[in-house]
Amino acid sequence: MDCQPQSLPYLSYPFSYQDFLLNHLLPNTPCLFSRQLTSSWPCFSSFLLPHSPRSINAPHLLALQGSSNLVSVHRPSTPLEREEGEAATVCEERRLEEVLGLWEDGKKEGKGLYVKDWHLALQNEREGEKEFYETPGVFRDDWLNGWCRTKGLEDDFKFVYLGSPNTTTHLHRDVYSSNSFSTNLLGRKRWTLFPPSHSHLLRRFPDLPRSQLISDVREVDKSVFRGWEEARKKAVVVIQEEGETIFVPGGWYHQVENLPSSSSPTQPILSINHNWLNSTSLLRVFQALVDDIEACEESIEDVREMLVVQYERERVGGRSEAKGGEENVRAGEAGLEKWEAEWVREVQELVKMDSGWGWEEFWGCVEWGVENSLDPSVQDLQPPLSYIRDQVNLVLESYEGRRDAMVLRSTSMGSTVGETVKRKT
Ligand SMILES: O=C(O)CCC(=O)C(=O)O
Structure with a gap:
């Protein structure tokens, strides 16, 4: 380059x-x-x-x-x-x-x-x-x-x-x-x-966020990576x-x-x-996890289809082939589709394996941060508390509107995910 x-x-x-x-x-x-x-x-x-x-x-x-x-x-x-x-x-x-x-x-x-x-x-x-x-x-x-x-x-x-x-x-x-x-x-x-404003231009197809990423910036094939000329500037x-x-x-x-x-x-x-x-990174880190979850969902789309079919068969035939038991029942009671509890669990397991964390871990980290930010000895080396609270609330708001958050809340898997943070902010 x-x-x-x-x-x-x-x-x-x-x-x-x-x-x-x-x-x-x-x-x-x-x-x-x-x-x-x-x-x-x-x-x-x-x-x-x-x-x-x-x-x-x-x-x-x-x-x-x-x-x-x-x-x-x-x-x-x-x-x-x-x-x-x-x-x-x-x-x-x-x-x-x-x-x-x-x-x-x-x-x-x-x-x-x-x-x-x-x-x-x-x-x-x-x-x-x-x-x-x-x-x-x-x-x-x-x-x-x-x-x-x-x-x-x-x-x-x-x-x-x-x-x-x-x-x-x-x-x-x-x-x-x-x-x-x-x-x-x-x-x-x-x-x-x-x-970050130019990240998309580092991919083979700038409109496809998961398409091939340039590996070595010293040897880029411009005919393959069309956004490169603009990105390198x-x-x-x-x-x-x-x-x-x-x-x-x-x-x-x-x-x-x-x-x-x-x-x-x-x-x-x-x-x-x-x-x-820390709080200054929250919105971006949250979005990165959302993107990773989407990638996982896409990669096991066939599992979702299988679960839907399996649960439908169970509903019609009155048989219980699907795993998930109690959690699915609770999801059903919360107005969600029964298969969703199992689906969200599968996706969370996969994202933990692929990216290193899922919602439980993300909120565990935020909870630690919120609690620690109240310690008087750290006030000089962090943004003002009002800023921290605003960032956490923004992320909580986006999270709560998500379907997987509703599923997690309705089941024992995630009854505390995000909830403790809410109480503390
Ligand atoms: O120093 C290096 O080779 C890589 C450091 C780095 O980019 C990283 O850890 O993200």
């Missing part, structure tokens, strides 16, 4: 939450933070060796990862794999020790390896160790990780990325359409970002230097390339990436 790097709004020390809120979080526009934002993080010294040029402290990373030594590693697929229909990149579980060893020994096989979505912070917390980074104040209004923690140490949205030079994360939008911040501990990255290309932090607002598609360092061209690039959302 022949786009020249541009300069993003640059936030220098001292960082003001109000500046970030008004100029970036609310308008949903990206920015870069200078290295002072994270310079006190312990990982800048513990993850790196002190001599010049700086390099990763492999024994320390291995010790932190501990016994669960497997990490997700992305590598370029082989020509044979591509012939067999594999994508350009393959993701597999590998031992961290092996990856670090290949790099250390300068082995050809180590080229192109990229350790991604590494839950090292979670691993560290499980071991009872001190945090190796602290979320900067400007990003601390984090409902996603806050809610996650209420479920114990099962999961989080904090990741370490470690890749050889020239590795890439292809075009994507972040999980749940959440925001992210990413800090380079070692090395530099090139980011190419596209505003809106691309924001940024070089993120070592120590800097980029704010990637939710819904912005982006591609990331790890750049080789001129002083140490084989040096891996190490970064911390953290996804988060």
Whole structure:
């Protein structure tokens, strides 16, 4: 892509939450933070060796990862794999020790390896160790990780990325359409970002929201992706230097390339990436889940037809073939079609599997956020309470008008989904 790097709004020390809120979080526009934002993080010294040029402290990373030594590693697929229909990149579980060893020994096989979505912070917390980074104040209004923690140490949205030079994360939008911040501990990255207003032009058929997405913005076939010429004019290309932090607002598609360092061209690039959302993201995150639900519904349309037929047969023949029992009866009593309870359950199970969450989880996260926002100690690092209340109410209103919400409310599956939030706002 022949786009020249541009300069993003640059936030220098001292960082003001109000500046970030008004100029970036609310308008949903990206920015870069200078290295002072994270310079006190312990990982800048513990993850790196002190001599010049700086390099990763492999024994320390291995010790932190501990016994669960497997990490997700992305590598370029082989020509044979591509012939067999594999994508350009393959993701597999590998031992961290092996990856670090290949790099250390300068082995050809180590080229192109990229350790991604590494839950090292979670691993560290499980071991009872001190945090190796602290979320900067400007990003601390984090409902996603806050809610996650209420479920114990099962999961989080904090990741370490470690890749050889020239590795890439292809075009994507972040999980749940959440925001992210990413800090380079070692090395530099090139980011190419596209505003949500132009997301549709990144697809093969701009009118079909689920049609093929461009994979690599460096090699786009313009005859296939007709919207590309227009989309690329809106691309924001940024070089993120070592120590800097980029704010990637939710819904912005982006591609990331790890750049080789001129002083140490084989040096891996190490970064911390953290996804988060709060009241400023709610409408977008809600809409992303609605879109995911629609996609799931479409993909199992045949199940809906089958359920309708099955329940009709039951009604006519007085037989009970369909599962769902009590819940279906309650759905029926609430004036809904009996088969709908089972249908909504199927769709919710599928969307949880495909996208990571459904209505129950979404509202669990909102409930955590609403409750936490009332804590007097967080007031300076979040929007005003009236704004939070308005956003939550807007989302609640849209939710309550939905057919699946009615079904969930009428059944034991979701009697509390959304209800607790309503009481608290
Ligand atoms: O640094 C990278 O390669 C990818 C980071 C990123 O885009 C993400 O996690 O969403």
